Amino acid sequence: MWEIARKNSRKSMFLLIGMSIILIGFGFVIGMAVEPETGGIMGVIIATALYFILLLVAFTQGKSIMLHMSNAKEVSKSEYQQLYNIVEEMQIASGMAVMPKIYVIDDPAPNAFAAGMSPKNSVVAVTSGLLNMMNRDELQGVVAHEVSHIINRDVRYMTIATIMVASVALLSQFFLRSMFYGGGRSRSNSKGGGKGQIIILVVAVVFAILAPILIRLLYFALSRKREYLADASAARLTRFPLGLASALEKIGGSALDLSGANKTTAPMYIANPLKQKGRKLRNLSSTHPPLEDRIRILKAMGNEYSYANYQQAYSSVTNTKGNIIPSGALAENK
Amino acid sequence: MNYIIGIGIALVIIVWVVIIYNSLVQLLNQVENAWAQIDVQLKRRYDLIPNLLETVKTYMKYESEIFEKITMLRANAMNASSVQEKGNCEGLLTGALGQFKVAVENYPDLKANANFLALQEELASTENKIAFSRQNYNDQVLFYNNKIKMVPSNIIAGMFSFKVKEFFQIDASERMAPKI
Numbered sequence: 001m002w003e004i005a006r007k008n009s010r011k012s013m014f015l016l017i018g019m020s021i022i023l024i025g026f027g028f029v030i031g032m033a034v035e036p037e038t039g040g041i042m043g044v045i046i047a048t049a050l051y052f053i054l055l056l057v058a059f060t061q062g063k064s065i066m067l068h069m070s071n072a073k074e075v076s077k078s079e080y081q082q083l084y085n086i087v088e089e090m091q092i093a094s095g096m097a098v099m100p101k102i103y104v105i106d107d108p109a110p111n112a113f114a115a116g117m118s119p120k121n122s123v124v125a126v127t128s129g130l131l132n133m134m135n136r137d138e139l140q141g142v143v144a145h146e147v148s149h150i151i152n153r154d155v156r157y158m159t160i161a162t163i164m165v166a167s168v169a170l171l172s173q174f175f176l177r178s179m180f181y182g183g184g185r186s187r188s189n190s191k192g193g194g195k196g197q198i199i200i201l202v203v204a205v206v207f208a209i210l211a212p213i214l215i216r217l218l219y220f221a222l223s224r225k226r227e228y229l230a231d232a233s234a235a236r237l238t239r240f241p242l243g244l245a246s247a248l249e250k251i252g253g254s255a256l257d258l259s260g261a262n263k264t265t266a267p268m269y270i271a272n273p274l275k276q277k278g279r280k281l282r283n284l285s286s287t288h289p290p291l292e293d294r295i296r297i298l299k300a301m302g303n304e305y306s307y308a309n310y311q312q313a314y315s316s317v318t319n320t321k322g323n324i325i326p327s328g329a330l331a332e333n334k
Numbered sequence: 335m336n337y338i339i340g341i342g343i344a345l346v347i348i349v350w351v352v353i354i355y356n357s358l359v360q361l362l363n364q365v366e367n368a369w370a371q372i373d374v375q376l377k378r379r380y381d382l383i384p385n386l387l388e389t390v391k392t393y394m395k396y397e398s399e400i401f402e403k404i405t406m407l408r409a410n411a412m413n414a415s416s417v418q419e420k421g422n423c424e425g426l427l428t429g430a431l432g433q434f435k436v437a438v439e440n441y442p443d444l445k446a447n448a449n450f451l452a453l454q455e456e457l458a459s460t461e462n463k464i465a466f467s468r469q470n471y472n473d474q475v476l477f478y479n480n481k482i483k484m485v486p487s488n489i490i491a492g493m494f495s496f497k498v499k500e501f502f503q504i505d506a507s508e509r510m511a512p513k514i
Contacts, residue, residue, distance in 0.1 A: 085459035
């Protein structure tokens with residue numbers, strides 16, 4: 001449990017560093033393309049500033065933005081006794097010091113998400129559709145999955161990843177547009193550039209087109225991995241993988257789209273809230289693993305619940321050799 | 335020169351001892367917190383039982399045997415002192431509550447009573463919380479015990495007499511208690 005959280009923070013750091021390098025490099029190339037003499041440094045400064053501003057907004061306002069966009073309302077124990085109890089049970093099982101705040105979204109589509117950058121200041125939100133559809137064990141599975149995102153630090157991790165995608169996308173759009181409208185002026189200013197300048201321009205355009213795509217693919221792969229991991233942690237927390245399996249089956253059976261979700265917030269949910277869009281490009285560009293696979297893995301675990309059991313079930317269902325669970329967590333017993 | 339190296343080595347050792355000592359204290363605190371959490375939940379169950387029995391008394395007139403058994407086992411569990419004794423008494427109490435839940439099935443009127451349903455949810459959840467806090471306690475004890483047995487932290491643990499903690503065991507029959 002704790003091992004996974006620690007590994008995750010280390011990975012988050014690598015991601016943060018990698019993201020800065022990509023951003024700074026990208027900023028430099030774009031800057032050079034616009035203004036060969038001093039532009040490189042300006043590009044780096046602009047890219048860095050943009051990155052820090054977005055990161056600051058995400059870290060301070062991310063939770064409220066997410067809650068606001070999804071129209072979630074905070075609820076008390078007297079209104080939702082069972083939901084409150086289940087969240088408290090999962091808080092105890094995970095050894096969290098502070099109980100997450102509980103929000104309900106008035107929407108018939110069954111779904112749920114977790115928010116908050118640290119376990120001391122977190123939120124679990126579920127839709128009214130989910131509450132109507134699930135029995136106690138299933139609801140417990142869903143809540144355990146969300147609490148797992150919090151204790152595994154996935155919210156922070158995915159926010160950092162989202163900002164990486166957003167910064168590169170913004171820079172790339174900004175550059176491609178300025179090329180389109182103002183490119184001629186800057187080229188005539190720098191007469192000495194010649195061939196070298198044209199090469200830099202071509203490189204910058206290729207960068208501007210490819211970087212957002214590559215970063216997105218990386219992001220989607222990470223997001224899917226976190227979902228599997230949260231399923232594994234949920235099985236371990238509840239000691240009952242079949243509860244979550246049955247909940248996922250019900251969620252998969254519903255054809256409703258969640259009205260308060262969009263492309264940016266979709267990865268935060270337990271299952272893709274935008275079903276129509278999610279189905280087309282299934283593998284590379286989906287933020288969630290196929291529900292059928294997640295269900296089959298959980299069912300294959302039967303009455304077992306350790307990380308090692310999940311890894312075993314994952315390998316046999318997906319026919320892959322790689323580890324989905326960090327090796328440190330596999331070693332711990334039960 | 336030599337004595338500077340000596341001081342340097344001594345400092346490194348002191349820092350190392352402090353770091354390991356602090357991590358042991360932290361693990362011990364986590365074990366104690368986890369135990370306190372079990373206690374909180376057990377007390378909640380003791381408080382809930384009289385309320386529940388009071389609510390169902392008028393409906394379940396012919397089940398006084400189960401009521402008495404539960405009342406007695408509750409008192410025993412509340413008075414138990416050692417970890418092992420507590421584990422045994424709580425196991426028996428959970429078993430008796432399981433019997434009670436089966437008996438409730440024969441009283442359809444009861445299942446329409448909102449007050450009873452709320453209490454039943456509270457009891458079910460408290461039992462889950464007992465199970466989950468025990469699970470968490472045992473996890474923490476495992477980490478702590480491993481740490482004080484492993485080299486090199488076992489040296490520090492020996493110096494400051496950190497003791498091995500007991501797991502909170504229950505018998506297998508209780509683990510299969512019927513779910514509501």
